[in-house]
Amino acid sequence: MKKTFLFLFCVSVILACGPQRNQSPMKGIILNTHDLSTVPDWPERAANNGINTISTHMFPGEVLDFIRSEKGQAFMKRCQELGIKVDHQLHAMGELLPRDLFSLDSTMYRMDEHGHRVNDFNCCVHSIRALDTIAAHAVRVSQELVPTNHRYYYWLDDGKPTCQCDQCRQYTISEQALIIENHVVKALRRHDPQAMLAHLAYFNTLEAPRKVKPEEGVFLEFAPFLRSWEHPICDTLAQGRGMTHAQNLKYLKENLEVFPTETAVILEYWLDVSLFSGWKKPAVELPWRKDVFLADVETYRSMGIRHFTSFAVYMDSVYWKTFPDQTPLREYGEGLK
Numbered sequence: 160m161k162k163t164f165l166f167l168f169c170v171s172v173i174l175a176c177g178p179q180r181n182q183s184p185m186k187g188i189i190l191n192t193h194d195l196s197t198v199p200d201w202p203e204r205a206a207n208n209g210i211n212t213i214s215t216h217m218f219p220g221e222v223l224d225f226i227r228s229e230k231g232q233a234f235m236k237r238c239q240e241l242g243i244k245v246d247h248q249l250h251a252m253g254e255l256l257p258r259d260l261f262s263l264d265s266t267m268y269r270m271d272e273h274g275h276r277v278n279d280f281n282c283c284v285h286s287i288r289a290l291d292t293i294a295a296h297a298v299r300v301s302q303e304l305v306p307t308n309h310r311y312y313y314w315l316d317d318g319k320p321t322c323q324c325d326q327c328r329q330y331t332i333s334e335q336a337l338i339i340e341n342h343v344v345k346a347l348r349r350h351d352p353q354a355m356l357a358h359l360a361y362f363n364t365l366e367a368p369r370k371v372k373p374e375e376g377v378f379l380e381f382a383p384f385l386r387s388w389e390h391p392i393c394d395t396l397a398q399g400r401g402m403t404h405a406q407n408l409k410y411l412k413e414n415l416e417v418f419p420t421e422t423a424v425i426l427e428y429w430l431d432v433s434l435f436s437g438w439k440k441p442a443v444e445l446p447w448r449k450d451v452f453l454a455d456v457e458t459y460r461s462m463g464i465r466h467f468t469s470f471a472v473y474m475d476s477v478y479w480k481t482f483p484d485q486t487p488l489r490e491y492g493e494g495l496k
């Protein structure tokens with residue numbers, strides 16, 4: 160009897176914690192569809208350098224087109240053969256709430272600071288119809304863009320304004336994002352019981368949500384976009400863009416008081432050629448700082464974080480032809496061992 164009870168207890172604990180809490184640590188990179196389609200051996204490059212996850216980027220429609228293509232199918236197959244996980248990190252709101260439904264029901268869309276409903280970006284998170292529409296489209300996209308690690312990413316429109324209606328403006332942008340995510344994760348879990356959905360803390364959503372609590376399955380993705388990469392994040396006096404590293408770490412700490420640490424992911428820019436090129440081609444050679452990267456990993460790990468990824472956008476065929484040295488990739492994979 161006691162043994163049966165113990166067995167049932169263990170099973171229920173495992174089910175309650177969910178297999179995602181035991182996921183092996185993510186050692187990821189994020190690439191756009193141009194990078195992936197011009198460098199067909201990205202799965203091999205990743206595997207050879209100790210990278211275990213490749214994320215596609217940036218909008219649902221373009222990633223769908225890539226994954227449906229012959230090159231996209233070959234990419235998925237090769238990743239599966241090499242044991243590389245694939246997920247899709249998407250600025251999604253503009254597509255999940257189609258802009259042409261405005262004439263049908265303008266209250267699904269955000270109110271601007273002048274009190275006008277506008278269909279430029281994001282949505283009104285107090286429109287249940289908007290939330291249902293977003294969730295239904297997220298489920299539809301997820302059936303083709305299936306993350307092999309059960310991690311889904313449907314972010315807000317990149318750095319864009321959100322709703323200012325009487326109800327929404329009582330919430331921060333982070334809280335508005337979390338209201339959407341809580342609705343979407345429940346819809347995703349009806350199709351994939353292990354589904355996890357990212358809450359991206361970045362730029363205008365760095366502040367931790369307080370008035371809204373995350374549903375089961377929402378995980379923190381923290382992207383310190385406003386830091387400096389010339390100094391380690393533990394150099395608290397270092398000045399990033401508009402804030403110090405101390406402020407960045409404060410935001411991270413506050414978010415870890417709201418979201419589970421064991422599923423949290425750091426989304427960094429250590430390998431982000433696009434950022435260091437000012438998002439303009441021709442790309443510059445990555446100013447790789449192994450010392451900064453290793454110090455950062457130590458800092459994040461000291462806070463309990465196990466999962467890491469980095470943008471590596473602009474590492475396309477022209478980049479590798481111009482700068483063939485793979486040392487940064489190798490040192491990145493090794494540093495995350």
Ligand SMILES: [Zn+2]
Nearest residue numbers: 283322324327
């Ligand atoms: Zn609103």
